[in-house]
Amino acid sequence: MSKQRVTRRQFLNYTLTGVGGFMAAGMLMPMVRFAVDPVLKHNPAGDFIVTDKKISDITNEPVRVDFSFEQQDAWYTAEVTNTAWVYKDDKGEIVALSPVCKHLGCTVDWNTDKANPEHFFCPCHNGLYTKDGTNVPGTPPSAPLDVYPYKEVDGYLALGKAAPRKEA
Amino acid sequence: MKWVAKDIEVYLGAKEYVDTVVLPLLPVSFADDIKQTASMTEFITLLSGQLERQFKGRLLMLPGFSYIKTESEEKLLETVNHWGAEFVKQGFKHVFFVTSDSDWKAREDKLDGSLIWLPFLPLEHMDKNYLNSILEDQVKQMISLFIKKWQDRDSQ
Numbered sequence A: 001m002s003k004q005r006v007t008r009r010q011f012l013n014y015t016l017t018g019v020g021g022f023m024a025a026g027m028l029m030p031m032v033r034f035a036v037d038p039v040l041k042h043n044p045a046g047d048f049i050v051t052d053k054k055i056s057d058i059t060n061e062p063v064r065v066d067f068s069f070e071q072q073d074a075w076y077t078a079e080v081t082n083t084a085w086v087y088k089d090d091k092g093e094i095v096a097l098s099p100v101c102k103h104l105g106c107t108v109d110w111n112t113d114k115a116n117p118e119h120f121f122c123p124c125h126n127g128l129y130t131k132d133g134t135n136v137p138g139t140p141p142s143a144p145l146d147v148y149p150y151k152e153v154d155g156y157l158a159l160g161k162a163a164p165r166k167e168a
Numbered sequence B: 001m002k003w004v005a006k007d008i009e010v011y012l013g014a015k016e017y018v019d020t021v022v023l024p025l026l027p028v029s030f031a032d033d034i035k036q037t038a039s040m041t042e043f044i045t046l047l048s049g050q051l052e053r054q055f056k057g058r059l060l061m062l063p064g065f066s067y068i069k070t071e072s073e074e075k076l077l078e079t080v081n082h083w084g085a086e087f088v089k090q091g092f093k094h095v096f097f098v099t100s101d102s103d104w105k106a107r108e109d110k111l112d113g114s115l116i117w118l119p120f121l122p123l124e125h126m127d128k129n130y131l132n133s134i135l136e137d138q139v140k141q142m143i144s145l146f147i148k149k150w151q152d153r154d155s156q
């Protein structure tokens, strides 16, 4: 007489806890996944973004190239627009400079200061940079403009993430 | 610079370079002009963002001042001028108020600071590319306005 009978109550108890457990797991899993998702997903930054500028259209006169992409910042996705000043140097190499002034972050413009033609000019505190992005001593900026790495994709210019220039 | 902790830290270390402060004036109404006031607020917020990006190192962009349209003109002027007085006390040389609300246009001469009034665009009906080019235009106009005001002041 060792065999215990499972009563109806016990049976119901076991089954309901079991089903309830499954249901709870079913609800919780997506929540947990949602919570840790941004951590698991790899960050797309660092990838190159294709602009609408044709490589063959780039001359030795700097032009503004705007490009937008979705930036994912943990849970928050935003469309950001970045700008680059793009031209070909004397050797025919493409140069893509960030327009963000190294002093306090205003946006620099090409050739807008009458006293200093052929320079990048920052209207905020008269910061000056030569065409290759080198800061002119005696003006507030203390470093050259950041440089975008670039690639060619089907004849179009693709830009990466701007970084400080390597050589001093 | 924006009103966020990171930017304010930079501001505190570089106060002498930040001589301009901008306060957006954002109307709120629940009457017939409810949609318009929403559009105005949306438009000015977007534009201020662009402006801030352009002149990050020289201007402090404050969070907008929102007010209810039923408020009396007297009281609104008092409040906004109180802000203005505080800016001057803090050493800002250029004080700008930006808005789409045309009521401010009528009170412009009673305002302690420069008013930049721009007619709002109904953003919700616009094609994105078209919108961008229009916005760019507006921002360019604002940029030259700022530069002009700065130059006028510097040459005084």
Ligand code: FES
Residues within 6 Å of the ligand: A101, A102, A103, A104, A105, A106, A122, A123, A124, A125, A126, A127, A140, A141, B017, B057, B058
């Ligand atoms: S932010 Fe460009 S010179 Fe100061």
